[in-house]
Each structure stands twice: as structure tokens, then as C-alpha cells.
Amino acid sequence: MTLDADITNELHTQIQYQLIEKLSESERRYRELVESLQEIVFKCDAAGHFTFLNRAWTQTLGFDVAVSLDRPLVNFLHPDDGDQGSQLLARLQKQQVVIGQELRFVHQTGVIVWLELSTHPSSQHERSGSLTNITDRKCVEAALQCANEALEMRVEQRTKELKQAMRNLQLTQAQLVQTEKMSSLGQLVAGVAHEINNPVSFIHGNMRCVQTYAQDLLSLVQLYQKYHPNPIAEIQAKAEEIDLPFLQHDLDKVLDSMKIGTDRICQIVLSLRNFSRMDESEFKTVDIHEGIDSTLMILQHRLKACPGRLTIEVMRDYAKLPLVECYPGQLNQVLMNLLTNAIDALEDTDEIRTIQDIQNNPSRITIRTGMIDHEWVEISIADNGPSIPEKVKERIFDPFFTTKPIGKGTGIGLSISYQIIIEKHGGKLECLSNPNQGTEFVIQIPIQQQAFRFA
Numbered sequence: 001m002t003l004d005a006d007i008t009n010e011l012h013t014q015i016q017y018q019l020i021e022k023l024s025e026s027e028r029r030y031r032e033l034v035e036s037l038q039e040i041v042f043k044c045d046a047a048g049h050f051t052f053l054n055r056a057w058t059q060t061l062g063f064d065v066a067v068s069l070d071r072p073l074v075n076f077l078h079p080d081d082g083d084q085g086s087q088l089l090a091r092l093q094k095q096q097v098v099i100g101q102e103l104r105f106v107h108q109t110g111v112i113v114w115l116e117l118s119t120h121p122s123s124q125h126e127r128s129g130s131l132t133n134i135t136d137r138k139c140v141e142a143a144l145q146c147a148n149e150a151l152e153m154r155v156e157q158r159t160k161e162l163k164q165a166m167r168n169l170q171l172t173q174a175q176l177v178q179t180e181k182m183s184s185l186g187q188l189v190a191g192v193a194h195e196i197n198n199p200v201s202f203i204h205g206n207m208r209c210v211q212t213y214a215q216d217l218l219s220l221v222q223l224y225q226k227y228h229p230n231p232i233a234e235i236q237a238k239a240e241e242i243d244l245p246f247l248q249h250d251l252d253k254v255l256d257s258m259k260i261g262t263d264r265i266c267q268i269v270l271s272l273r274n275f276s277r278m279d280e281s282e283f284k285t286v287d288i289h290e291g292i293d294s295t296l297m298i299l300q301h302r303l304k305a306c307p308g309r310l311t312i313e314v315m316r317d318y319a320k321l322p323l324v325e326c327y328p329g330q331l332n333q334v335l336m337n338l339l340t341n342a343i344d345a346l347e348d349t350d351e352i353r354t355i356q357d358i359q360n361n362p363s364r365i366t367i368r369t370g371m372i373d374h375e376w377v378e379i380s381i382a383d384n385g386p387s388i389p390e391k392v393k394e395r396i397f398d399p400f401f402t403t404k405p406i407g408k409g410t411g412i413g414l415s416i417s418y419q420i421i422i423e424k425h426g427g428k429l430e431c432l433s434n435p436n437q438g439t440e441f442v443i444q445i446p447i448q449q450q451a452f453r454f455a
Contacts, residue, residue, distance in 0.1 A: 040115070040131035043122065048072045048089045051126065060115070060133055062108030078104035078112060088117070095121040102134065114138040197269045204262040211255045218248055268297060283449050285323040288331075288379065292316075292367060295335040302343050310355070312346055312363045319370040321377055325449040330420045334429075337413040338381045338441045339365065345385040345439065375446055382440035388433040396431050425449060 035055050043052035049072050053065045061076065068076075074085035081104050091098055097120045105113045114137075119129025221244070224231075231239075296303070296314060305311040346363040361384070368380040388396065397418040421429040427445035 038133070040133075042073075042129055042131065044073060044092070044119075044127050044129070046093050046095075046125055046127070048074060048092050057131075060131070061105055061113060076105050078106055080104070092119065092127055095124075095127075097121075098129070102138075105131075196265065200262060200265045200269060204259075204266055207255070207259050207262055211252075211259070214251055214255060218251065221248070283325045284328050285325050286328045288321055288324050288369060288377065289318050291328060291332050292335060292369075292379070295332055295339060298336070299339055299343065302340075309347065309350055310358050310362065312343060312365060315364060315366040317366065317368040319368075321369055321371065322447060324377055324445065324447050326425055326445060327420075330424060331445075334417040334420050334443065335379075335381075337417045338443075341413065342381060342383040342385070342439070346383055349385045372444060375448070376444055377447055379443040380440055381443075382438060384438040386439075387435050387437060388431065388439050393431055393433055397429070421445065 037054060038056055038059070040056045040060055041052075041054045042050055042057070044050050050069050053068055055065065057063065057065055057068060063076070072089075074082075074089060077085045084101070084103060088098065088101065088103075099118045101117045103115055103117055105115050107113050112135075113133065114135045115131040116134045117129060117131055119127050122128040303312045303314060342365050346365070350358055350363055364384050366380075366382045366384075368378075368382075370378050370380075372378050397414050418429050421427045421443055425445045426449070427443065429444075430442045431439065432442065433439040
């Protein structure tokens with residue numbers, strides 16, 4: 001029995017020894033396998049302190065394994081990922097499984113390294129996990145994102161350029177239409193002025209002769225009356241029939257009135273000819289006041305009183321100005337647009353005002369001119385109508401922007417005016433409008449355009 005017990009004990013010892021050797025060999029192979037991995041393998045306690053790290057830790061982050069053990073995982077994270085580290089620590093303490101969480105670690109040299117963390121509980125007090133280097137992938141993703149952002153920016157910029165090109169094309173088309181309209185209007189006005197000018201000049205030129213002849217005939221009649229006070233009955237009857245005394249007294253007045261009428265027509269013809277200048281392609285030295293007066297003459301029908309509306313007053317405050325180099329036709333177009341807008345605003349206001357209100361505060365347009373300095377002149381066109389809201393004023397010179405109803409406004413008048421003053425004349429066009437103080441447009445242009453063009 002003793003021999004059998006000894007043999008049994010020896011067998012048990014041999015078996016245990018063999019098991020220990022196999023276990024040690026298995027553990028050695030496992031360690032070699034773990035150490036050969038490029039992926040970081042780690043173990044940590046519930047507080048997140050490392051209890052095991054393979055050599056990939058040093059290869060990936062540069063820190064010595066011995067120094068890193070017992071240190072918390074979150075200490076190696078990038079400072080900006082502190083919130084994610086706190087959330088990770090909370091999940092570790094709750095023994096939750098974490099798969100594929102992307103975190104930024106800081107290499108010993110200070111370089112950022114992206115690692116993908118996965119971990120799971122291996123025991124009640126220990127966690128096992130791995131960290132996979134995804135820096136290359138993140139760099140590619142970042143590069144792709146930058147490329148996409150750059151592409152989006154280029155697409156957005158190109159879209160803006162195309163939209164602007166489309167707006168410019170539409171504006172150019174509108175300008176061509178407007179220019180053609182103004183050209184047609186100019187030709188029409190010039191034709192009417194020419195046709196009226198010929199007969200009116202004939203009549204006006206003969207009025208002086210008619211007055212002279214009439215005076216001679218009246219003098220002759222007076223001589224007959226003086227030396228033949230008692231004409232025959234037939235002459236006496238005719239004199240009574242035509243009321244000779246009244247005719248002698250009124251004929252001068254009639255002729256004077258006709259002369260005033262022909263003078264007025266001549267002024268209108270001159271204004272029409274000034275407004276319809278066909279030399280828009282060249283700079284001309286002109287009197288600014290003539291252009292303003294000619295434009296007001298064209299708009300006279302809209303300023304006069306009519307059924308349901310009182311007269312819109314026009315106040316002129318002209319300073320002494322030198323002749324100014326400009327495109328006369330285009331400057332007249334600007335004046336026409338600004339005055340038309342002022343008239344529209346005053347008409348819209350008068351529609352909702354009573355006759356008594358209008359009489360107490362008549363609608364008025366004030367035109368002022370002046371010298372800014374020896375190189376610039378200024379034209380101000382102001383009305384006492386409603387003010388323009390700030391949001392509208394910010395866009396008032398934008399192409400196709402209008403607050404007028406469909407059919408009454410196209411939104412290109414002020415835009416074209418702005419372009420004519422700014423680009424064609426190198427000047428300034430500004431809109432001033434304060435609550436309850438009406439609206440004022442101020443034009444400033446240089447006196448000598450050549451100095452502007454070649455400065």
C-alpha cells in the first residue's frame with residue numbers, strides 16, 4: 001500500500017509539473033503573440049489605471065511601458081478630449097462595453113496620434129481592451145474633408161459668380177432696353193421739337209412785323225379821325241359795327257399776348273432740344289441748370305394740378321456753377337429718374353391725404369445746386385413726401401429691387417442712375433432719408449471728366 005501511494009504521488013507530481021510547463025509555454029506563446037501585435041493591448045482597473053501594456057504601446061506613443069503602468073489612461077489623451085475621457089472613465093466604472101471609440105492621444109514627442117479604443121470587462125475589478133492606430137485613416141479623412149470643403153467653396157464661389165454674371169446680364173439687357181427707350185424718346189422729342197420749331201419760328205419772326213404794321217394802320221386811322229371827324233354814314237356804321245375804339249385799345253394787348261405765347265413755345269422747343277441731346281457718346285461741356293429745367297419741362301404735365309390732385313410745387317435754389325463736362329443725355333436720364341420717383345412718392349402720399357391737408361402742407365420738390373470745391377459740383381433733389389425705411393434704403397440701388405406695384409416700377413431706374421453717376425462720370429449718388437423728413441438724392445460729379453478718367 002505504501003508503494004502504491006508513493007507511485008500515485010509521483011504520478012500526480014509529474015502530471016502537475018507537465019501541466020505547469022504546458023501552462024507556462026502557453027502563457028509564453030500568448031505573451032509573444034500579444035507582444036508581436038502592432039495593436040496596443042492593455043488591461044486596466046476600474047479607475048482606468050493601466051495594469052498591463054504590450055510593446056505596441058511604446059512603438060505607437062513612445063512612452064516606456066514600465067513608466068506608463070499604474071497611470072490612468074486619460075492622462076495620455078489630448079487636452080481637448082478631456083470630456084470624452086471623463087465619459088470613458090464613467091463607462092469603465094459601470095463595466096460597460098466600449099467598441100470603436102475614436103480618441104486623440106499625445107505622443108511623447110507632442111504629436112497627435114488617433115487611436116480607436118475597444119474594451120470589455122474581464123473580471124469584476126479589471127478591464128481588457130485594445131487601441132488601434134487610425135492616424136493614417138484620420139489624415140486621409142481630414143484630407144478628403146478639406147478637399148470637399150475646398151470643392152464646396154469653389155462650387156459656392158462659382159455659383160455666386162454665375163448668379164452675379166446672370167444679374168449683370170439681366171442688368172445689361174435692362175440697360176439696353178432703357179437706353180433704347182431713352183434714345184427713342186430723344187428722337188421723338190427731337191423730331192417734335194424740329195417740326196414745331198419751323199412754323200413757330202415763322203410765326204414768332206413775323207410777330208414783330210405784324211405789330212409794326214398794326215401800329216402803322218392804327219396811326220393812319222387816327223389821322224383820318226383827326227382830319228375827317230365826320231365820315232360818311234357807311235364808314236360810321238362800319239366803325240360802330242367793329243367797335244373801332246375797343247379794337248384800337250385791345251389790338252396791342254392781343255399782339256403782346258401772342259408774342260408772349262410764341263416766346264413760351266420757343267422756350268419749350270429749346271428745352272425739348274436740350275433734353276433730346278443725341279450726342280451721348282461724347283463728353284460735352286454743358287450748363288447743368290439747362291438740363292434740370294429741360295427735364296422739368298418734360299415732366300410739367302405731372303406737376304400741374306389735375307382732377308383729384310393739387311399742383312406739386314417745385315422750388316429751385318440754383319448756385320452759380322461753371323460749365324460741367326458730362327454725358328448730357330445720360331445725366332438728363334438720371335434727373336428724369338430721380339424726379340419721376342419723387343413725383344410718384346408725392347402722388348401716392350396725396351392719394352391718402354385730404355385736400356385740406358395738402359393745402360396746409362403742399363407737396364414740394366426742392367432742387368438745389370452748389371459747388372463742393374473747385375473740382376466738384378453737387379445736385380440735390382429732395383421731396384417732402386414719406387421717408388424711406390432703412391432696410392429699403394440699403395437696397396435702393398440694387399438692380400431689379402422695387403417697392404412699387406407690378407406694372408409701375410421695374411427696379412432698374414435707380415440702378416442705372418447709380419451706374420451712370422458712379423461708372424460713367426466718376427461721381428457719387430447718395431440717398432438720404434430720415435423719419436418724417438422726406439427723401440433727398442444727392443448727386444456729386446467732377447467738373448472736368450477728363451481729369452477723372454485719366455487720374
